[in-house]
Amino acid sequence: VEKHHNQKIDAPSGTAMALADAINQAMEERYHYVYDRSQVREKREKTEIGIHAVRGGNIVGEHDVIFAGRDEVIELTHRATSREVFAVGAVKAAKFLAGKPAGLYTMKEVLQ
Structure with a gap:
């Protein structure tokens, strides 16, 4: 999940894509990216990396990588203030x- 100010044009950001690519590379390119699930009414595939972009206010830049497993969640966050x-x-x-x-x-x- 990445967040930036409401004037940012690209979505998802280059940093978000670089993070997703690094994860996918480490996992031997087994995953595919999904950018929008608003029209999908089914469980996510195990090979899916969801990438979400939020645009609002004057957020300088935030990137959250979420590893959600069974009974636990690990989150890595970078926030530029x-x-x-x-x-x-x-x-x-x-x-x-x-x-x-x-x-x-x-x-x-x-x-x-």
């Missing part, structure tokens, strides 16, 4: 790229 954290990351990326040849780089490389 300010856009400053993203600005800091952008500055780190700019410093990393300074003097580098043109190419494709990842944030993983930036943060090493």
